[in-house]
Amino acid sequence: MIMVEDRAPIVIPIRASGLSTFLTTMWSNQWALVLPVMTAFLFLLAWQAISVYGNISPTILPPPTMVLDQLTDNFPLIMKHTIPTTYETLLAFGVSIPLGIALAALMVYSTLTYQALYPNIVFFQLIPKIALAPLFIVWLGIGSPSRVTFSIFICFFPILVATAAGLQSVDMNMLRLCRSLRMSDWQILVRVRFPTSPPFIFSGMKVAVTLAIIGIVVGEFIASQRGLGYLILFASSRQQTDLALACIAVLCLVGLVLYGCVVLGEKVVMRLYGVR
Amino acid sequence: MQAEICCQGVRKVYGKGAAAFEAVAAATFSIDKGEFVCLLGPSGCGKSTLLMMIAGLEGVTDGRIVAGGTAMVEPRAEIGIVFQDPTLLPWKTTLQNVLFPIEMMHKDRSAYLGRAMELLRLVGLDDAINKRPNQLSGGMRQRVSLCRALIADPSILLMDEPFSALDAITRDDMNIVLLELWERYRKTVLFVTHSIREAVMLSDRVLVMGRSPSKIIAEIEVPFARPRDFAIGETSEFNELCGMLRDQITRARQGEAEARH
Numbered sequence: 001m002i003m004v005e006d007r008a009p010i011v012i013p014i015r016a017s018g019l020s021t022f023l024t025t026m027w028s029n030q031w032a033l034v035l036p037v038m039t040a041f042l043f044l045l046a047w048q049a050i051s052v053y054g055n056i057s058p059t060i061l062p063p064p065t066m067v068l069d070q071l072t073d074n075f076p077l078i079m080k081h082t083i084p085t086t087y088e089t090l091l092a093f094g095v096s097i098p099l100g101i102a103l104a105a106l107m108v109y110s111t112l113t114y115q116a117l118y119p120n121i122v123f124f125q126l127i128p129k130i131a132l133a134p135l136f137i138v139w140l141g142i143g144s145p146s147r148v149t150f151s152i153f154i155c156f157f158p159i160l161v162a163t164a165a166g167l168q169s170v171d172m173n174m175l176r177l178c179r180s181l182r183m184s185d186w187q188i189l190v191r192v193r194f195p196t197s198p199p200f201i202f203s204g205m206k207v208a209v210t211l212a213i214i215g216i217v218v219g220e221f222i223a224s225q226r227g228l229g230y231l232i233l234f235a236s237s238r239q240q241t242d243l244a245l246a247c248i249a250v251l252c253l254v255g256l257v258l259y260g261c262v263v264l265g266e267k268v269v270m271r272l273y274g275v276r
Numbered sequence: 277m278q279a280e281i282c283c284q285g286v287r288k289v290y291g292k293g294a295a296a297f298e299a300v301a302a303a304t305f306s307i308d309k310g311e312f313v314c315l316l317g318p319s320g321c322g323k324s325t326l327l328m329m330i331a332g333l334e335g336v337t338d339g340r341i342v343a344g345g346t347a348m349v350e351p352r353a354e355i356g357i358v359f360q361d362p363t364l365l366p367w368k369t370t371l372q373n374v375l376f377p378i379e380m381m382h383k384d385r386s387a388y389l390g391r392a393m394e395l396l397r398l399v400g401l402d403d404a405i406n407k408r409p410n411q412l413s414g415g416m417r418q419r420v421s422l423c424r425a426l427i428a429d430p431s432i433l434l435m436d437e438p439f440s441a442l443d444a445i446t447r448d449d450m451n452i453v454l455l456e457l458w459e460r461y462r463k464t465v466l467f468v469t470h471s472i473r474e475a476v477m478l479s480d481r482v483l484v485m486g487r488s489p490s491k492i493i494a495e496i497e498v499p500f501a502r503p504r505d506f507a508i509g510e511t512s513e514f515n516e517l518c519g520m521l522r523d524q525i526t527r528a529r530q531g532e533a534e535a536r537h
Contacts, residue, residue, distance in 0.1 A: 171363060182350075
């Protein structure tokens with residue numbers, strides 16, 4: 001038996017005192033929480049004051065209270081349009097995740113596929129993708145498929161790039177170890193590269209989820225009879241600025257919730273993999 | 277005794293033409309079965325490249341490497357390797373990391389479970405089997421890596437500056453851990469290091485490698501009795517041998533400088 005003194009292991013108490021640690025942090029960081037809320041509130045207050053006392057037409061800048069009124073008065077209408085937008089965003093985001101990951105895997109799998117794909121991927125990134133939106137209407141019509149496809153077209157890219165970076169982040173000596181164990185490229189991909197990648201994949205997903213919403217809304221701007229993008233366009237054309245702003249507020253909320261879901265998923269996966 | 281590893285005029289050149297870089301000029305030596313040999317040299321002298329060639333992870337430009345009686349042409353699962361960094365998989369526990377080679381070699385995991393537990397007990401990690409690498413200290417991680425290299429019962433153990441990233445105290449501890457394991461299993465070990473004391477402490481024989489040209493410039497037997505412990509480092513014989521090795525390296529450096537002028 002070998003008795004060796006060593007540095008004490010750094011044990012991070014995750015479950016036992018998780019909640020109390022969280023509360024302590026919140027308490028000591030109360031200003032970090034209160035200050036941004038206060039700033040936002042003051043901003044809204046200033047906005048309210050300017051639009052009410054500044055003699056500004058509500059068409060140009062409606063006060064926040066008017067936007068809030070629209071939100072409550074037209075709640076059923078706004079919800080009716082929120083549902084397809086959210087649904088299509090989720091669909092586009094949901095498809096872009098496996099698509100981005102699969103393409104990244106293909107790219108990293110061998111030197112040949114890497115060389116064949118990488119320059120094209122870089123070129124693809126340079127395309128101003130929004131400019132192609134009208135073409136998707138030409139290709140796929142004015143229905144949901146064209147918007148969803150366009151949104152996928154916009155948002156799979158960050159996932160692809162981030163996943164490729166993650167798959168390639170495996171340490172040089174780790175790869176040597178794999179080769180010394182005579183693991184195949186496929187084994188290395190599945191057993192080592194993929195499990196190393198989640199932190200990267202999630203950072204790509206965080207960018208992608210916001211782009212997915214942008215893709216759907218742009219699609220709705222161009223040709224649609226439903227969705228928040230359509231409602232914003234409709235309200236603006238009738239100079240109902242308050243309704244347009246109410247829709248934008250809901251869009252922000254949808255974006256926030258989806259982003260929050262990605263962050264939550266990240267936390268769960270990280271804990272499972274014991275990376276953080 | 278029979279030679280387990282045999283290198284004959286091994287040369288490695290990276291690149292071609294004007295950009296060509298000779299990492300190893302000519303390495304000729306052999307290591308007996310069960311022998312502990314240290315490859316000592318300044319950083320950048322090509323000793324790690326040489327080790328990677330012996331592991332079959334790098335091809336040779338010229339020369340021949342024979343390990344276990346057959347020419348080395350590709351990596352072999354029966355050679356254990358320990359790198360400078362522990363290279364553990366962060367999502368696997370200590371035990372899972374140790375058993376990773378078994379899993380990858382499609383061998384019966386349960387048949388090696390006992391051996392894994394024995395190795396972990398020998399390095400003093402039997403109460404950390406279910407911990408993840410981020411819960412272990414640097415020294416503990418490197419011990420896991422050592423157990424992983426030994427799990428498949430390889431005949432050859434190649435070590436590439438395995439303790440150089442650790443602090444001095446942990447490093448001394450690791451030397452003792454390694455010696456204990458070696459006494460028990462008697463593997464053929466080639467240990468790359470740039471620490472003279474470490475080389476003398478551990479090995480039966482020290483191969484000194486020079487830089488430009490990068491080749492074996494001296495070969496010194498270490499006569500100290502085994503099993504060894506820390507006390508040996510305090511003896512005058514030990515320090516004399518260290519001094520001699522230092523002279524060898526200094527002389528090689530001077531030769532290098534003269535050759536350049």
